[in-house]
Amino acid sequence: MKEISTIEFELLKKLLFRISGIDIQENKRYLFTTRLGEYLEEKGYSGFSEFYNRLTSGKEPELQREFVQAMTTHESSFFRDSRPFTLLTKHLLPEIADSSRENARLLRPHLRILSAGCSLGQETYTIAMCVRSWLDTQQDFTEKDITVLGIDISRRVLERARRGTYTRNEIGMAVPVAIFDKLFNKESDGTFTVVEPVRTMVRFQEHNLVEPITALGKFDILFCRNVIIYFPVDLQKKILDHFHRQLNRYGALIMGASETTYNLCDSFEVVSLGNTAYFKPVST
Ligand SMILES: C[S@@+](CC[C@H](N)C(=O)[O-])C[C@H]1O[C@@H](n2cnc3c(N)ncnc32)[C@H](O)[C@@H]1O
Structure with missing residues (x-):
């Protein structure tokens, strides 16, 4: 997967914040490549821009859910910090x-x-x-x-x-x-x-x-x-x-x-x- 460009980062960051409240700072930009990159590759997207365009086209509402799912950390365990x-x-x-x-x-x-x-x-x-x-x-x-x-x-x-x-x-x-x-x-x-x-x-x-x-x-x-x-x-x-x-x-x-x-x-x-x-x- 290609690196995310500054424009792609700004657009996706704003959208993620609007949907879920999650605010990814510039120093965590790599999270888009590591978390979302894998998902995009698996689904055959050409890159972040294509994903953003489909995400905002309004034709595939489920994509927003997939986006948040890919970008959130789900780390947990039983009796975590007991x-x-x-x-x-x-x-x-x-x-x-x-x-x-x-x-x-x-x-x-x-x-x-x-x-x-x-x-x-x-x-x-x-x-x-x-x-x-x-x-x-x-x-x-x-x-x-x-x-x-x-x-x-x-x-x-x-x-x-x-x-x-x-x-x-x-x-x-x-x-x-x-x-x-x-x-x-x-x-x-x-x-x-x-x-x-x-x-x-x-x-x-x-x-x-x-x-x-x-x-x-x-x-x-x-x-x-x-x-x-x-x-x-x-x-x-x-x-x-x-x-x-x-x-x-x-x-x-x-x-x-x-x-x-x-x-x-x-x-x-x-x-x-x-x-x-x-x-x-x-x-x-
Ligand atoms: C790191 S896990 C924490 C799990 C558990 N509370 C623990 O401490 O072990 C964070 C969870 O918050 C959820 N989450 C993130 N943004 C959320 C939102 N806006 N509304 C509800 N859940 C959200 C994520 O999907 C993820 O499953």
Whole structure:
């Protein structure tokens, strides 16, 4: 594949930003060659210009989806940076369940957890696995009282996520042995499938985070890790504002290890617990 010219880079960069919010800076120009170049070669395009022209002709709407899919990183694994999951099981679920019980009064409490930018579903299923182990200690909550929703812009990763089948490499090395043995079934081709009782706790839905998440409803816990770091500051602020609106007042936002709301949004305060932290909505 040829190198991308400056004009092609500027045009494709602007288009990618408009569709998905992802802002590729000049020093990352090579990402167009490495990520998109491979796709164009595979599909027989003569170069970036032909792709751009077809992309903007309006005749092949699916191409925009393919473009974003090719340009996004889907790197993930089960129990990735395990600290937020310890925080979830030991601290957030017990505390937020109490608030939910109080809030529900005579109704049955229900917990809703969002995994935003869920990629192949590793984070979403990890959340469900933690919830299952916590449920073993609960009298009044069952899996019917918990919703775990994974959302992503990419339809292709969501199709994979729904299947719940992974290579050993996609699972990663952070899964505790007891959980690995209990919650994955080994397939004849050497891949591993998340067991049915965990799969039924999880749903996946296509959603572009550039748009508000209002239609998805309110959440008690919102994971958004290693996603908005790729967006420009203005968009990060907008997304955090959407999150704030959809989080219950006693809820929690969990971001990636190198992400923060600090300097971006006054509507969250940092709560540090041991070697990890989460963000709590404050009333505005
Ligand atoms: C690096 S993965 C992070 C996966 C997981 N959260 C984790 O930390 O392991 C980033 C994911 O964000 C998704 N993504 C990128 N832009 C998005 C957007 N505008 N709306 C929704 N998802 C988006 C990508 O498709 C990709 O699957």
